[in-house]
Amino acid sequence: MIPIIGLVVGIVAGFILQPTVPAPLEPYVPIAIIAALDAVVGAVRALGEKRFDDRVFVISFVSNVLIAAAMVYLGDQLGVGSQLSTGVIVVLGIRIFSNAAAIRRQVFHA
């Protein structure tokens, strides 16, 4: 329940405050969003398997975001920023897809 409230609050706040992403964070925000989405989809899957844990969710969320941002930062420093972001997005995308597939199997049994 609380996460859904959070989701709504976040969207509303985003529309009301009309934030702009600060320039230094610009390369990291998209990757961080994908990483966080990965954590959220994983959490939904765990919820469906009735083994959801707040602690695991919070830690995986934060660590996902941090690691993704760190990789992009490292990539930028090494001069392979765009390639590494692509790689991170591919990996996270694969994870999101597999988790989504698991959720689908639970919900539709297909």
Next chain:
Amino acid sequence: MRERRRVGRPLQLLAGVLVAALAFAIVAQWRQDEREDFSGVRGAELGELLKSLDASNQRLARQIEELSATRDELRDSSANSEQAEEAARKRAAELAILAGTSPAAGPGIAVELSGPEDAVTAAILLDSVEELRDAGAEVIAINGTARVVAQTYFLDDRDGVRVGGSLLEPPYVIEAIGDPHTMAEAVRFRGGLADRVEDRGGTVTVEQRDRVAITALADIPEPQYARPAS
């Protein structure tokens, strides 16, 4: 279990806050992407973009140069060919007048030669034509039917004079386009054409006109033997 619940509550809140932050970030990024600028692009990518823009710029500039050169060339050549066509048309018109294949009009005179049968012979007609030409006649026709051109011949015939294939009978009216005064003088000068015809008992009347229209055309066959040589 109790401890778990106590710890669970703030963690649930934290999870909610994280989801809210995620939603917030998504919205923020979403709006960011709707702005069509390059503030979110990395320096290296900007450099690449700039380079490719430069390259395509140069390519397009080269293309512009080539195309405008081609356009200028085409414009020149079409202007040239127009001029050439104009000149050729003018020349053709002049030659048509010379060759007698085109009607002509302009100021000129009409000379009427009449008299007894042998007063006006082919020789007299030829002389009068030469006299008129000497005076600058540009187009000459006799009796309105025989156009006098380079190939025209004069031949005495039984009932008159054969001029370039057509038989003419007296009285002969020579129409000529040119300076009327000069040509009239050329016919009338003492010892000239008029005197010669009158010696033989004929009469010569000269009429200067502001406008002489000559519609007779010379019938010139294609040259059968002569070919242009260069």
